[in-house]
Structures are given as structure tokens and as C-alpha cells.
Ligand SMILES: C=C1C[C@]23C[C@@]1(O)CC[C@H]2[C@@]12CC[C@H](O)[C@@](C)(C(=O)O1)[C@H]2[C@@H]3C(=O)O
């Protein structure tokens with residue numbers, strides 16, 4: 408069991424803003440993709456929290472329920488069967504160990520690329536009788552969620568008044584885009600039942616971190632556990648909603664916007680009453696892509712806050728870091744005084 412040491416705070420707190428002035432947290436930002444004000448709301452949410460919830464997303468419910476039931480089938484298999492898809496390198500099946508640098512949590516997972524060809528080669532022998540059903544559910548889900556992620560990135564570009572509209576989405580649309588897909592299962596944590604409620608609240612499922620990519624699209628079943636950090640030491644519990652998606656700004660988008668958008672620090676706490684299944688699409692650029700502030704977001708003499716790097720360099724550095732590390736720290740420019 409892994410405990411966190413920081414105090415747990417209630418859902419009322421002060422949020423960081425782009426000019427570092429705290430303001431009272433007033434709830435998870437909600438964006439209705441069918442409404443004309445969505446682009447302004449997206450920009451505001453990315454500046455204040457790097458996180459928001461999407462409703463009226465256009466992803467067919469059938470795609471979601473099919474993949475969720477395939478995921479449940481996979482995680483219900485005997486450990487020895489699941490382990491045939493492991494150990495993760497980083498792709499594959501993993502259990503409690505996250506990455507290769509000693510991070511642990513109460514999660515088991517399947518980490519895949521979004522390139523379905525290579526997934527079917529590597530893992531699908533594990534899906535025994537019916538790999539086709541898993542593959543087809545995965546393909547349908549990934550295509551629909553990628554399309555939504557691109558729509559959101561285009562609304563961001565419009566909201567930021569930068570051209571062309573596909574300046575961000577083209578990175579995910581590129582054939583060489585280095586995007587991941589992850590199925591996480593947090594089994595019910597029976598140890599929690601004997602604990603006081605204060606300790607029970609702090610058993611870790613997936614430790615705190617930011618996502619290194621551009622954008623992450625998260626969907627879970629109706630089990631709580633996800634929390635976001637407001638950057639002042641407080642954590643906000645995100646009420647689960649199986650019919651919606653949650654969007655994380657990743658480190659690369661923070662750099663592309665020269666810090667105007669903030670990548671969100673988040674974590675998952677274990678649950679003593681119900682197991683959690685989540686599916687996350689991590690939209691990343693091609694490995695050779697230079698990650699630097701877009702010229703069109705820079706005002707006048709504004710200088711880049713970051714040293715130049717490619718996605719390959721960032722990913723390599725991320726892989727050798729611990730989950731909770733501030734990975735962008737290595738790439739920040741020291742301001743000349
Ligand atoms: C401890 C680690 C796991 C991780 C690679 C890393 O060294 C640091 C970043 C981690 C993370 C977080 C977001 C995604 O879940 C993930 C796939 C990613 O791209 O970066 C994981 C990595 C992983 O599980 O391999």
C-alpha cells in the first residue's frame with residue numbers, strides 16, 4: 408500500500424491563474440462542444456487549470472461501452488494470462504509498477520500505441536478466442552476519441568486566435584504521431600476497509616504526475632478517485648462521470664503555448680468500495696517534432712521560456728524520470744537578469 412504525505416484538502420480551495428494570482432476554485436470547468444462559446448471556455452480552462460470536462464462530445468456511447476466491456480474481460484483473466492502481454496517495455500501489461508524507476512500504485516494496466524497494426528502483432532495472442540472483438544472496439548474508440556481531441560485542439564487554436572486552425576491538431580493527425588493508449592484497472596482495495604477515513608483517502612492508485620504529451624483524453628466508469636492539483640498543495644476530487652470525457656493539458660502543450668496553458672498535475676486514489684476502469688488517449692507529436700513555443704502565440708518581444716528540444720528528446724528524458732518529477736524543469740530557460 409502506498410500513502411501520500413501531503414494533506415488532503417476539501418473541494419474548496421484557491422486556484423493558480425496565469426498571472427499567479429490565486430482565486431477561489433469554483434468547480435471543474437465544463438465545456439459543451441456543441442455550444443458557440445466552447446473555444447473561449449476551453450482557453451480559460453487551459454489557462455487556469457489545464458483540465459476540463461467535455462459534454463456533447465459526439466463519441467458514440469456504443470464505442471465506449473464496447474471497449475469498456477473488452478477491458479473488463481481482459482482484466483478479469485488470470486494473472487498468468489495477462490502477464491503474457493508483459494512486462495511493459497513501456498508498452499504491454501503492467502501490474503502495480505508504473506514506468507521503470509520504482510513507482511508503484513494499486514493499478515494494473517495495458518499500455519498500447521495507437522498504431523493498431525503493431526498492437527495486434529504484439530499483444531493480441533493474449534486475447535485468446537476473440538482478438539478481433541478487442542481490436543475492433545479499440546480501433547473504433549481510438550479513431551473517435553482522436554477526432555474529438557483534434558476538434559478540441561482546433562477550438563484551442565481559434566480561441567487563442569492563432570493560424571492555421573490545425574497548427575496543433577496536425578501533430579496528432581500526422582502518420583508518424585507518437586500517441587499512446589492506456590487501459591487502467593484499479594481493483595477494489597479491501598485493505599481500505601479497515602482504515603480510518605483520513606488514511607483511507609490517501610492510498611495511491613496512480614501517483615501524482617503531469618502527462619508529457621500534448622493532450623490526454625480520459626474516460627472512466629462511475630468510480631471516484633481522480634484528483635487534480637491546484638498547484639498550491641491542495642487536491643480537488645473530480646466527480647466521476649461515465650458519459651463525459653476529461654481533458655488534460657500535457658507538458659508539450661504547455662511549451663507550445665509558452666506557458667500560457669499549464670499541464671495539470673493529477674493522481675488517482677484507490678477506492679475501497681468499487682473498482683475503477685479508465686481509458687486514456689495520449690495525443691503526442693511525431694518523434695522528430697521540435698517542441699517550441701508557436702510563433703503565433705508569442706507577443707512582440709516575448710522570449711521562449713524553454714530550451715529547444717524534440718519530442719524524442721523529451722520522451723527519453725521522461726522515461727528516465729520518476730512519476731512525480733517536474734519533467735519540464737530540465738528544459739526551462741534561466742531568465743537573464
Ligand atoms: C514513471 C513513468 C511512467 C511514465 C514514464 C515515466 O518515467 C514518467 C512519465 C509516466 C507517464 C505518465 C502519463 C502516461 O500514463 C505515460 C504512458 C506517459 O507517457 O508518461 C506514463 C509513462 C509510463 O507509464 O510508461
Ligand SMILES: O=C(O)CCC(=O)C(=O)O
Nearest residue numbers: 589591613633675685687
Ligand atoms: O486512470 C486514471 O484515471 C488516470 C491515469 C493517468 O493519469 C495516466 O494513466 O496517465
Ligand SMILES: [Fe+2]
Nearest residue numbers: 616617618673
Ligand atoms: Fe496521467
